[in-house]
Amino acid sequence: MEEKLTMSVVPDLEVLFELADLFKVFGDSTRLRVMYALFDGELSVTAIADSLGMEQSTISHQLRVLRQNKLVRVRREGKQIYYALDDEHVEKIIQMGLDHVLE
């Protein structure tokens, strides 16, 4: 019942802005592809770029967005930097969206 309560109460405008910002992160196909790539485990930047057939710079820019929104975590190993999903909600949010799209 607690959950119902948090739903019906309209959050502060500030929280709504944060919420919109979060969904903006999911609202880009490149970032979605990156997140999907990370479903199976951590990957280096080059590995992600290669698997998507996109430029390293493009991926790096988008990884920064994911980082800033605390959706991925980073780990350095030698020259490479490995990214991994860092939020239990990511898959759930994407799945909810898919449920709608595939209705």
Add this chain to the structure above:
Amino acid sequence: MEEKLTMSVVPDLEVLFELADLFKVFGDSTRLRVMYALFDGELSVTAIADSLGMEQSTISHQLRVLRQNKLVRVRREGKQIYYALDDEHVEKIIQMGLDHVLE
């Protein structure tokens, strides 16, 4: 277990574009506010605009986006047009996002 399967399979690029488009809809605070306003039931365009303190035109433009993405349904009654949420997933998607934002 079926659900796990749909998660791990990367959707077609086309589906990913649709998915990104869906999240774009949630990525705007005005549209989020409109959806929140409709949590309690259907409202006319003017009622929504008044409750948010925004212009009728602005709300009308955003309602069109929600309509195009099949997130609201429409019903005419005299001069007024009533909008209501038309998807079971809307509240779930927003709740998942909130869980992350409020962590």
Add this chain to the structure above:
DNA sequence: TGAATATATGAATATGTGTTCATTTGTCAA
């Protein structure tokens, strides 16, 4: 130290998008 590799970053550009203003369309009642 210097070369090679991996990643990040900044500037520039093109494209997308939210709001406003003015206008149109649709409905009802006199």
Add this chain to the structure above:
DNA sequence: TTGACAAATGAACACATATTCATATATTCA
């Protein structure tokens, strides 16, 4: 039919953003 009200629409503008290119930073190894 005319006037009043509700909603939708289109053009214009300002602003945000994704990608590319060039370059900087960081790390390893010879």
